[in-house]
Amino acid sequence: MADHEFGFDTLCLHAGHIPDAATGARALPIYQTTSFVFDSADHAASLFNLQTFGNVYSRISNPTVAALEERVAALEGGRAGLAAATGMAAQMLALLTLAQNGDHIVAARTLYGGTYSQFAVTFAQFGIATTFVDADDPETFRRAIQPNTKCIYAETIGNPQLNVLDIAAVAAIAHEAGVPLVIDNTLASPWLCRPIEHGADIVIHSVTKYLGGHGTTMGGILVESGKFDWGNGKFPQMTTPSRGYHGVIFHETFGDFGFTMKARMETMRTLGPTLSPLSAFLLLQGIETLHLRMPRHCESALAVAQHLSQHPAVAWVNYPGLAQSETRKLAERYLPRGAGGILTFGLKAGAHGGAAAGERFIEAAKMMSHLANVGDAKTLVIHPASTTHRQLDDAEQRAAGVLPEMIRLSVGLETLDDILWDIDQALARAQA
Amino acid sequence: MARVDDVSGIRRILLQSRTIAVIGLSGNWYRPSFFAAKYMQDHGYRIVPVNPGYEEVLGQKCYPTLRDIPHQVDIVDCFRKSDDIPPIARDAVAIGAKVLWMQLGIRNDLAAKIALDAGLDVVMNRCVKIEHARILGGLNWAGVNTGIVSARRPG
Numbered sequence: 158m159a160d161h162e163f164g165f166d167t168l169c170l171h172a173g174h175i176p177d178a179a180t181g182a183r184a185l186p187i188y189q190t191t192s193f194v195f196d197s198a199d200h201a202a203s204l205f206n207l208q209t210f211g212n213v214y215s216r217i218s219n220p221t222v223a224a225l226e227e228r229v230a231a232l233e234g235g236r237a238g239l240a241a242a243t244g245m246a247a248q249m250l251a252l253l254t255l256a257q258n259g260d261h262i263v264a265a266r267t268l269y270g271g272t273y274s275q276f277a278v279t280f281a282q283f284g285i286a287t288t289f290v291d292a293d294d295p296e297t298f299r300r301a302i303q304p305n306t307k308c309i310y311a312e313t314i315g316n317p318q319l320n321v322l323d324i325a326a327v328a329a330i331a332h333e334a335g336v337p338l339v340i341d342n343t344l345a346s347p348w349l350c351r352p353i354e355h356g357a358d359i360v361i362h363s364v365t366k367y368l369g370g371h372g373t374t375m376g377g378i379l380v381e382s383g384k385f386d387w388g389n390g391k392f393p394q395m396t397t398p399s400r401g402y403h404g405v406i407f408h409e410t411f412g413d414f415g416f417t418m419k420a421r422m423e424t425m426r427t428l429g430p431t432l433s434p435l436s437a438f439l440l441l442q443g444i445e446t447l448h449l450r451m452p453r454h455c456e457s458a459l460a461v462a463q464h465l466s467q468h469p470a471v472a473w474v475n476y477p478g479l480a481q482s483e484t485r486k487l488a489e490r491y492l493p494r495g496a497g498g499i500l501t502f503g504l505k506a507g508a509h510g511g512a513a514a515g516e517r518f519i520e521a522a523k524m525m526s527h528l529a530n531v532g533d534a535k536t537l538v539i540h541p542a543s544t545t546h547r548q549l550d551d552a553e554q555r556a557a558g559v560l561p562e563m564i565r566l567s568v569g570l571e572t573l574d575d576i577l578w579d580i581d582q583a584l585a586r587a588q589a
Numbered sequence: 590m591a592r593v594d595d596v597s598g599i600r601r602i603l604l605q606s607r608t609i610a611v612i613g614l615s616g617n618w619y620r621p622s623f624f625a626a627k628y629m630q631d632h633g634y635r636i637v638p639v640n641p642g643y644e645e646v647l648g649q650k651c652y653p654t655l656r657d658i659p660h661q662v663d664i665v666d667c668f669r670k671s672d673d674i675p676p677i678a679r680d681a682v683a684i685g686a687k688v689l690w691m692q693l694g695i696r697n698d699l700a701a702k703i704a705l706d707a708g709l710d711v712v713m714n715r716c717v718k719i720e721h722a723r724i725l726g727g728l729n730w731a732g733v734n735t736g737i738v739s740a741r742r743p744g
Contacts, residue, residue, distance in 0.1 A: 160595045163738050171738045173729065178743050200631070206618065208627050210727035218730055226732030237733040404619040412693050412716070414733050421732070 165232065165348065166448045173227030174441075187438045188220045207405055207422065217426050221434035225441050229368065229378050232347040232444070233360050236383025237414035239421050240376060240437060244343060244363025245271055246430035247377030251339060251359055253428070254420040255392075256307040258284035263301040263308075265292035265322070267315035267558045270546040272341065276310075289556075293484075295326040302334045307391070308359075309336060313352060313491065314344040314477065316531070317501055317541050317565045318558025321477050321487035328356025335389045343367070344499055344531065348451040349492050358385040359416070366532025367498070370443040370450055374436045379420065383413035395419065401427075450534065450570060455495025457576060458568040462500045464577055470584045472511070472562065476500035498569075499531055501541075503562040504587055511562025514587050515540045518564055521586035524571065524579045536569035536576050592701060592711045596737065600724050602688055602710060606663035607635055609717070610655060610686070612677055613668035614638040616646045622668040623647075625692070625718040632721060637662060655680035664688040666717050667695060674700035682707040692716055 163171070174185045193212040195201035203209040212218050226238035241247040256262060264276055266289040276287040290297035298309050309331040311322050324340065331338040337358035342350060346367040352360050362368055364376035387395035387408045395415060398404035401423045407415040425431065455478070462476035477488035478496030488496045504514035518538075519527050525538040529545055539545065546559045554560075568576065593599055611626045614636075618627075623646070630636045630647055637658055638651035645651050652658050655665060655677065665681040667674055667690065674691060678700035681689050689704035691697065693716045701711045712720075722728035723735045726743045 160736065167738060171740075172734070175737060175739045176742050178726065181742055183740075203627065203631060208618075208624050209631055210722050210730050212730055218732070220730060223730050223732050227729055227734055230732065230734040231736075235734060237731065239732055398619070402619075406619075410619075410621050410624055412719075414731070417732060 168228070168231045169448050170445050172231035173224040185221060185224050185438060185441060187434050188215075189434050190219075191215050207402060207410070207418070215434065216429055216431045217421060219431075219434050219437070222432050222437040225364070225376070225432070225437040225444075226378065228441060228444055229347070229362065229364070230380045232351075232447075233342070233380045234347075234351050234353050234382075235360060235380035237417035238378050238380045239417050239425060240364070240378045240432040241425070242377065242430040242432050242436075243375045244341075244361065244365060244377035245275060247363075247379045248272065248341065248361045249275065250420050250424045250428070250430070251361060251379040252280070252285075252308070252310070253283075254394075254416065254424045255337070255339075256280075256285045257394075259305060260285050261303050261306045262287045262310055263298050263306055264289055265311035265315065266290060266556055267292050267318040267320055268310075268312060269316040269341070269343075270541075270549060270557065272312075273553075273557060274548055292322055293320055295323050295330060298327055299330045299334075302330075302336070306334065306336055308339050310339045310341075312341040312344065313350050314497055314499070315558060316344055316499075317545075317563065319344075319475055319477055319484065319497075319499060319501060320558070321484045321491055323487055324350075324352050324355040324357060324491060328358075331358075332356070335391045337385045344497055345492060346447060346451055346532075348447055349455070349494055349497060353380075353382040353384075355491065358382050363532075364440050365530070367451065367454070368444050368447060369440040370447065370532065370534055371439075372530060372533035372535065374439040374443075376432050376436050376440045379417070381414060381417045385416070387415060399423065451498075452495060453570050454498030454568060457570070457573050458498045458500055458566075459496065460573055461566065461568050461576060461580065465500075465502050465580070468581075468584060470505055470588045472503040472505045474500065474502045499565065499567050501563050501565045503560060504564065504584070506562070511560075512540075512542065515562050515564050516543065518583045518587035521583035522579055523582065524575060525566070525583070531565075531567040533567060534570045536571055536579075537567040539565050541565055592705065592713070594712070594715075596724055598710075599712065599715070599720050602664070602712070603721055603725060606688060607633075608637060608660070608662050609634050609664045609666050610637040610639050610658060610662045611666045611668065612639045612655070614640050614643075614646050614651070615668075616640075616643050621692075621716075625666070625668075625716060628718040629721065632725075655684055655686075658684060662686045664690050664717070666690045666692065668692050669695070671695050671697045675703060678703040681709065688712065690715070690717055693719070
């Protein structure tokens with residue numbers, strides 16, 4: 158008899174955690190320990206040789222963190238996951254497992270500012286070059302591919318331009334070149350989009366955002382699809398004996414979760430950006446209501462976008478769910494259940510220019526929180542040009558989709574009328 | 590007596606079996622066959638190496654073929670190319686094994702039919718170690734999506 162397939166909502170609550178073997182505890186125990194005892198010298202040797210599954214040291218694995226890894230892997234329809242201290246750390250682990258000195262990445266130009274800097278500044282220091290291309294034209298990815306390219310990297314929903322990627326088209330280009338497509342799915346969350354179903358090979362999350370959902374805890378994760386052919390000749394690190402493990406060949410020994418094992422046992426083990434067990438517990442608590450929160454984020458964001466579109470003080474509104482949105486067709490295909498909780502808009506210039514009006518709007522907000530985060534249960538507001546993308550110069554900002562007058566809203570779960578009330582009073586004061 | 594591919598069927602096989610003949614078991618500790626056999630040995634199974642190239646692997650006497658094994662075998666676990674499996678299936682039937690198990694990446698419908706017709710259970714394209722760890726605990730510690738949802742303690 159075939160196994161019953163559980164639905165997404167059930168996986169939000171159950172995947173990765175069955176009642177504790179030792180105690181029967183129904184909630185996930187927080188294994189707040191650095192280390193785990195060995196049963197014997199032979200057991201220790203087996204663990205260090207990767208011949209048995211088990212825990213040695215919480216930098217490498219921890220049962221509470223593992224529950225989070227399995228849950229997100231299940232929600233994404235992936236084979237395995239590796240959690241990290243932050244989304245940036247998870248992304249670094251994925252890319253440093255794929256690429257080394259002399260290698261190359263092709264990435265969307267419209268990326269979260271921190272990701273852009275990680276690639277353009279930090280990876281460049283490691284000898285890994287990145288070509289940034291126009292994410293709205295999949296062919297630009299193809300043209301940028303070189304013999305030493307190790308992956309294509311893009312976001313489901315670009316931040317902050319909110320352009321939706323044609324994941325299937327870019328995946329086909331990546332696979333023709335024999336490289337994986339790595340997708341940051343943070344702004345969509347797996348409730349809105351599961352990139353692996355469209356051909357992505359590795360999915361990254363800042364779990365800090367919608368997955369955790371409450372603005373309490375930092376965390377990141379990478380999820381491997383289990384479908385990419387690491388034996389295609391382009392990834393000798395997967396198919397030749399590992400120096401770190403006396404000859405283990407990750408692709409051969411661990412099959413469809415070999416990439417995650419390599420990222421864990423080599424990249425994580427030696428670089429160490431581990432997620433704490435307590436953080437994993439808090440993030441999992443958030444994930445248990447992901448399927449209830451996301452519809453509300455989407456409904457309220459659409460209502461706010463429609464409200465702003467009709468406001469006389471607003472020059473433009475960008476939300477993938479709006480009828481006039483340039484990215485609407487892709488949003489309908491890849492985000493059929495809703496276009497997410499984030500939107501941007503520009504204030505009309507007024508007497509002091511658009512950037513000044515934007516700053517005045519933020520100063521006037523009473524309930525919306527001015528801070529650098531998205532995906533909180535509370536409504537958040539920020540002026541990207543002077544904050545998240547401040548490290549980029551004017552031309553780089555425009556290339557990344559950041560306009561001087563742009564305000565970004567992360568629409569929360571408050572009473573919708575209260576969100577609209579705060580927006581209206583702040584718009585009135587911004588224009589005064 | 591069926592082709593088994595579901596959690597409850599694989600759990601039954603793993604709980605009912607005690608002796609595993611491993612065809613193509615390597616003596617090199619970093620080879621996948623050695624990994625899998627050592628794991629199962631550590632979890633209480635009697636491993637019977639089958640490989641004409643060795644006298645002994647994992648401290649157990651190694652036999653050239655299945656038919657040379659003088660005692661009961663429950664699972665015949667195959668680390669060989671898919672095309673090589675039908676004669677192994679005939680041997681598995683001949684020695685009265687209960688399960689023909691083909692490892693990850695190995696499938697052979699003819700071999701499966703030979704075994705099924707003789708009343709054996711057949712598992713294809715699955716790793717015995719990964720399935721044990723997936724269903725009876727351990728694989729979850731590696732962040733792997735086990736597909737297990739349950740409100741009962743493991744075991």
